[in-house]
Amino acid sequence: MLRLLVALICFAVAPEVTFAAEGHGLPGASMSLLWALPFAGILLCIATGPLFFAHVWEHHYGKISAAWAALVILPMVLGYGFGTALYSVLHTMLLEYMSFIILLFALFTISGGILVSGNIHGTPMVNSGLLLIGAILASIVGTTGASMIMIRPMIRANDNRRHNVHVIVFFIFLVSNIGGSLTPLGDPPLFLGFLRGVDFFWTTTHMLPMAAFITAIVLGAFFLLDTYLYRREGAQAPVVDPTPDTRVRIRGLVNIPLLLGVIAAILMSGIWKPGISFTIHGVELELQNLLRDAIIVVLAFVSLVVSKQEFREANGFNWGPILEVAKIFAAIFVCIIPVIAILQAGLDGGFAPLVALVTNADGTPDNLAYFWMTGILSSFLDNAPTYLVFFEMGGGDPQVLMTTLSKTLLAISAGAVFMGANTYIGNAPNFMVYAIARNAGVNMPSFFGYMLWSGAILIPTFILVSFVFF
16 A cells, blocks of 8 residues: 555656666666675674664664765766666665565564464473474564564463573574465565565475475474473472463454455466556556555554554564664665676676686586575575575576476575574564564574574584585
């Protein structure tokens, strides 16, 4: 709905300008790597801000993000003209950013009205079951939604355990990252792929074997470790449980049909093709996508009306996280415009050395290199824009990537989703879970302490994945 409103305003107040993307796009082959500096700068700020200058970042992240975006827009206007700059920004914001942020807003809002109340005792079997439920839920309500629904019950179940840090660490591995790999709803990179034309169920069918393989290994490692620590604790005096066991109940069930409505709206936009579109300054907005976004926004507002406020308060629900994501990603989507233009030039562009690293001598993609390069960058940068960079590097044509180069798309998708778990900053829910756990009294490891955990558990798993799947 928001995107439709923006489009209608543009249509009403601006004169029609007809350009073809190819004729009036940015000349990526002749653009220098200086154009990539704002993109690198904003990602560096996102990675370091919450950790090293948290107070400044918390109060000024919007201004910092806007400044990086301005360093792209103003040179585009001066170097290539207002028309090209306007088309480039509108194309990205109307076709990708608005749908992206609308989906995140809806999943965040609807899942925030679902409360898991009560408490159970965190035995190894119970903890493993909760992690598996959370991982499955992540592909339905997104990694952020599943993390926010499940983290507090997980903390309560283990708040009388002497050793509970590992529970939260594995929660980040499985619920905040790996579990979101089966649908475009699960993790932002996959939804960006859907917006680029990747079929909804391509993700499910192609990612399922690898996701099941990784989940089995990581969950198995957790069960063995948790069993060992649980038995050690049994020989010691018990810790008084601050939250005694009570009946577990799922409240706010009225939101479940709303989540199903979101899924139905997305499937509708992928199946129904009426052939009706609106052109705004050369940007073609298809009716089914406008309708999808309008339905999703309406479902989010219905959730706000029908959900009890007490459930949201118990979940610690507030608008801060989604506002931060909206502002930061608006700037990211602007800053990535020239980067994608250069990548589209392939070996003729400034990123030719990077393209060469993921290309075999015969010109075919090196899928193993795609997996690790996407994954390593997703570990330290946000995995959504990283996915876009390598999607374009792989050719950017969804039909080719889903068929002839399906292994390449699988490598990019897997690297972005799975390796976002390697650090606190690889995926948005990671740091949110970290903050909630610390506030609840869990002695969470430092940034580098967490990387010791991921290095010991995840990196060997990903090496094994390399041999089995690539």
